[in-house]
Amino acid sequence: SGADGPIEEAAARGVAGYHVAGALRTVSGPLRRPVRRARALASVRAWLAERRGHPGPAPGPLAGAAWGESLIVLQVESHQAAAVGRTVSGSPVTPALDALARESVSFDRVFEQTGQGTTADADLLAQCSLYPSREGAAYFRYYGNTFACLPALLKRAGYATVAYQGVEPEFWNLDVVYPRIGIDRYVNRTGFAP
Numbered sequence: 001s002g003a004d005g006p007i008e009e010a011a012a013r014g015v016a017g018y019h020v021a022g023a024l025r026t027v028s029g030p031l032r033r034p035v036r037r038a039r040a041l042a043s044v045r046a047w048l049a050e051r052r053g054h055p056g057p058a059p060g061p062l063a064g065a066a067w068g069e070s071l072i073v074l075q076v077e078s079h080q081a082a083a084v085g086r087t088v089s090g091s092p093v094t095p096a097l098d099a100l101a102r103e104s105v106s107f108d109r110v111f112e113q114t115g116q117g118t119t120a121d122a123d124l125l126a127q128c129s130l131y132p133s134r135e136g137a138a139y140f141r142y143y144g145n146t147f148a149c150l151p152a153l154l155k156r157a158g159y160a161t162v163a164y165q166g167v168e169p170e171f172w173n174l175d176v177v178y179p180r181i182g183i184d185r186y187v188n189r190t191g192f193a194p
Contacts, residue, residue, distance in 0.1 A: 120172035152182025
């Protein structure tokens with residue numbers, strides 16, 4: 001349409017035209033999806049073929065420095081990194097997280113990349129370095145996929161992997177997906193003392 005947004009499109013097409021155009025987009029989207037998927041798959045295959053056999057990057061100076069040490073990944077939902085290390089009237093806003101951050105490697109430049117799956121998509125990004133699906137939650141739409149994720153890599157290196165979530169077992173399909181990404185034990189709300 002060339003319109004910048006819904007208001008401009010409605011102004012350009014009129015109310016009826018706006019709704020007809022929206023209905024056509026809704027109906028034609030699924031029809032175009034197999035073509036888009038085939039093109040995307042062909043593009044990925046070509047990219048992988050180009051790089052097959054090429055050596056990866058050389059290990060950095062810290063490669064293996066923490067071998068055998070425990071690794072704890074703390075993901076906090078709905079938390080802004082800006083609060084860590086801040087004080088209000090002389091009192092720390094997040095004293096426990098401040099203490100943990102002082103003795104840890106902390107990433108404060110991670111930006112939310114979630115679709116409709118919010119919690120599950122953030123988990124997919126952190127655990128598997130994958131962006132979410134455009135529609136729906138990846139942990140529901142692709143629960144049968146084989147993923148190469150951090151927990152599985154740690155398992156192969158001899159680590160035990162455990163996830164603690166204070167939610168119902170099936171929340172965001174975690175009870176199904178966690179074993180598929182390499183988590184040995186999933187402790188959910190039912191495993192916490194009342």
